[in-house]
Amino acid sequence: MSIFISVIVVSIVGFAILKKYNAIATLFLGAAVLMAVCAAMGLPVIPEAKSSGNAWLDIFESMNLMFNNRFGGMGLILFALLAYARYMTYIGANDIVINNALRLLGGINKPYLLLAVTFLIGSFISLAGFGATSLAVLLMSTLFPVLNALGLPAISIAAAIATTATISFSPLAVDSVIAAENVGMSVEIYTLKYQIPLAIPSMLAMATAHYFWQQYMDKKEGLIQQGTSNKVDLNNVDVRTSEIEGKAPGFYGWLPMLPIIVLIVTSGELGLVEGVTMNIGTIAILCLFTAMALEAIRHRSGRTAMEGMSAIVKGMEDALPVVLILVGAGVFAQGLKAIGAINMLIESASQVGFGATAMMLALVGLTGAVAFLTGSGNAAFYAFVELIPKIADGMGVNGVYLVMPMQQASNACRAMSPVAGVIVASSGMAKVSPFELIKRTIPPISFGLAVNIILSIIFLPLAV
Numbered sequence: 001m002s003i004f005i006s007v008i009v010v011s012i013v014g015f016a017i018l019k020k021y022n023a024i025a026t027l028f029l030g031a032a033v034l035m036a037v038c039a040a041m042g043l044p045v046i047p048e049a050k051s052s053g054n055a056w057l058d059i060f061e062s063m064n065l066m067f068n069n070r071f072g073g074m075g076l077i078l079f080a081l082l083a084y085a086r087y088m089t090y091i092g093a094n095d096i097v098i099n100n101a102l103r104l105l106g107g108i109n110k111p112y113l114l115l116a117v118t119f120l121i122g123s124f125i126s127l128a129g130f131g132a133t134s135l136a137v138l139l140m141s142t143l144f145p146v147l148n149a150l151g152l153p154a155i156s157i158a159a160a161i162a163t164t165a166t167i168s169f170s171p172l173a174v175d176s177v178i179a180a181e182n183v184g185m186s187v188e189i190y191t192l193k194y195q196i197p198l199a200i201p202s203m204l205a206m207a208t209a210h211y212f213w214q215q216y217m218d219k220k221e222g223l224i225q226q227g228t229s230n231k232v233d234l235n236n237v238d239v240r241t242s243e244i245e246g247k248a249p250g251f252y253g254w255l256p257m258l259p260i261i262v263l264i265v266t267s268g269e270l271g272l273v274e275g276v277t278m279n280i281g282t283i284a285i286l287c288l289f290t291a292m293a294l295e296a297i298r299h300r301s302g303r304t305a306m307e308g309m310s311a312i313v314k315g316m317e318d319a320l321p322v323v324l325i326l327v328g329a330g331v332f333a334q335g336l337k338a339i340g341a342i343n344m345l346i347e348s349a350s351q352v353g354f355g356a357t358a359m360m361l362a363l364v365g366l367t368g369a370v371a372f373l374t375g376s377g378n379a380a381f382y383a384f385v386e387l388i389p390k391i392a393d394g395m396g397v398n399g400v401y402l403v404m405p406m407q408q409a410s411n412a413c414r415a416m417s418p419v420a421g422v423i424v425a426s427s428g429m430a431k432v433s434p435f436e437l438i439k440r441t442i443p444p445i446s447f448g449l450a451v452n453i454i455l456s457i458i459f460l461p462l463a464v
Contacts, residue, residue, distance in 0.1 A: 006341035027328030034335030035059040066330045075323040077281035079316045084284045085129030086315030092248030093255040094128045111150045112215045116207040122164030128256040132165035133421040140429040153223040156214040158430035159440035166412045169199035183399030188267045198455045206448030258287045333386035356397040363406045368413035375420035381410035398461045405456045412449045
């Protein structure tokens with residue numbers, strides 16, 4: 001009975017999210033229904049040690065506990081990370097990173113090679129904390145005219161740019177921080193030891209696929225133009241996203257990467273220093289104060305540096321919906337655990353010989369399908385990542401083996417969806433149909449994701 005009810009509730013919640021009902025409210029409501037069923041059946045809603053003494057009141061107590069947990073731990077980290085990313089844009093540090101990266105494209109005079117390298121450069125720029133849509137809009141605004149002048153069709157350029165944030169590999173990425181938290185691993189170990197070694201060949205595979213697929217499609221559709229043999233001129237391309245007057249000094253280009261550098265240096269697990277341990281949230285706050293001090297010196301005004309607090313607050317506002325989704329997803333996962341759905345899933349998988357790899361592929365397929373249908377990779381990943389600890393423990397599997405391919409699938413399948421913000425924005429700026437654009441993004445993304453999954457099966461630790 002409980003599994004039947006779980007399937008119905010999950011189906012209704014999934015259908016509501018697909019119909020664009022508010023994901024946060026939908027998850028909370030679904031969780032409340034599951035917990036109400038538990039209370040009616042006499043099942044404990046939350047562990048006895050945390051119970052209010054009344055099963056019906058425990059429905060709300062579980063939400064309270066999840067708010068305390070997420071806002072007091074993971075939430076503070078996300079607030080700090082997104083505040084820092086926003087401040088980097090405000091002071092112009094991200095401008096330095098972007099412009100320096102774009103200079104690397106200068107000198108390439110083979111259009112389709114340039115297209116592939118553009119994808120790789122865009123992926124690198126994503127380290128500065130840009131979201132998929134904002135990064136695509138930025139690159140379409142700056143690089144699109146240059147690449148189009150070389151004879152590359154608009155749809156090919158848009159396809160390469162729209163897929164720049166499909167492989168996650170940054171320790172500052174929100175989804176990486178959340179994934180590491182749910183597998184009981186520090187984010188630097190998760191990203192540097194496991195994620196990046198698999199992400200790099202996956203991105204190279206995707207870049208190679210872009211090179212051949214876009215060229216093939218352009219020939220097939222008769223879109224290839226006679227390009228010039230001149231080198232790319234990016235001297236006149238000067239990206240400016242800062243909100244204050246004056247160009248940031250060149251050394252500011254290191255500031256967006258400073259948290260990553262400090263994370264590596266202070267990580268005792270990586271053996272670089274001993275006796276110092278800071279989580280990524282603490283590091284982000286430290287780097288934020290450092291950047292504000294540099295701004296005070298640069299402008300010779302503490303008041304000017306303090307005015308950047310408005311950007312910091314804006315970054316925190318950007319983090320709030322993410323934290324609320326995490327709370328809703330956590331409460332929904334608690335409802336599924338309380339009603340016994342997760343235990344039944346694990347037992348059923350064991351009885352039919354559903355091994356760790358099959359479970360991982362099932363999670364990849366489920367997350368990817370939701371990301372494709374909703375156009376949101378984050379909503380799909382956040383909803384299912386909360387289930388990973390229970391599934392991994394029940395199957396005796398290392399959580400990283402399950403969660404990393406699932407994380408990459410959520411990002412990748414977003415750029416396959418015609419309703420995703422990054423696809424809608426890129427297709428609009430290129431003046432092509434979103435449905436035509438995904439014909440150009442799906443094959444390269446599928447190839448890169450397949451490479452990542454295969455590498456995950458081979459190299460990620462299976463045993464706990």
